[in-house]
Amino acid sequence: MVGRIQVVSKYVAPSQGFFEIKKGSSVYRLMEKMTPAMTQDRLAEFYEAEKQKGNPLPLNSIQMFGIMEDAVRAGDTKLMNFLQDGLRKWPNTLTRVIYNPAGEKDEIIHNYGTSGAYSLFGDIVGLDGWVSDIKDKLTLKSLLGISDTRKLNRVSNKINSTQMYVWRLNSKPSKKDERVVRFNAYSDRLYLDCNWYPLYEYPAFRVLQVE
Numbered sequence: 001m002v003g004r005i006q007v008v009s010k011y012v013a014p015s016q017g018f019f020e021i022k023k024g025s026s027v028y029r030l031m032e033k034m035t036p037a038m039t040q041d042r043l044a045e046f047y048e049a050e051k052q053k054g055n056p057l058p059l060n061s062i063q064m065f066g067i068m069e070d071a072v073r074a075g076d077t078k079l080m081n082f083l084q085d086g087l088r089k090w091p092n093t094l095t096r097v098i099y100n101p102a103g104e105k106d107e108i109i110h111n112y113g114t115s116g117a118y119s120l121f122g123d124i125v126g127l128d129g130w131v132s133d134i135k136d137k138l139t140l141k142s143l144l145g146i147s148d149t150r151k152l153n154r155v156s157n158k159i160n161s162t163q164m165y166v167w168r169l170n171s172k173p174s175k176k177d178e179r180v181v182r183f184n185a186y187s188d189r190l191y192l193d194c195n196w197y198p199l200y201e202y203p204a205f206r207v208l209q210v211e
Contacts, residue, residue: 044113
């Protein structure tokens with residue numbers, strides 16, 4: 001039987017504050033300062049430039065939810081509050097959804113526009129609604145890396161005191177339509193927003209992998 005991985009975190013406030021999160025043998029730092037507001041295309045350029053310098057990097061939607069999950073598992077209230085505050089700024093991610101016309105699978109590109117980009121395919125189009133009501137759980141797995149809606153809502157409730165809600169295109173477009181995936185924290189729900197326009201400018205969380 002595989003032992004349960006312990007997750008612990010701590011806040012460090014030097015010249016640039018960060019939360020250091022240990023997950024098994026892995027250690028990463030979630031930086032207190034987010035990126036300046038920018039489009040997703042510009043964020044991808046920022047990623048490549050910062051990667052060459054060994055600096056903290058912006059995240060895709062799977063990585064972003066993973067940090068939220070780690071914060072809950074660590075039981076770090078300060079970290080969870082920090083995430084909630086950041087999620088209220090409508091942060092960008094490096095995940096893009098390409099909604100394709102009828103007869104074609106939609107494409108989810110993680111690490112969009114970077115040297116680490118990779119694609120998943122599925123049916124992202126559907127009705128908006130609470131994650132617990134989403135019928136195609138593979139949609140959630142493609143976007144968040146997890147399909148268990150109870151776990152998704154547990155994380156959402158711990159961080160935002162609400163359930164998670166999916167916002168997306170409701171019908172197949174007549175031609176390819178590209179949108180950005182983001183999280184938005186409101187008083188009544190935590191949005192998984194798969195419907196945002198690429199030209200909109202918002203900040204993004206940054207993470208540095210230490211070990």
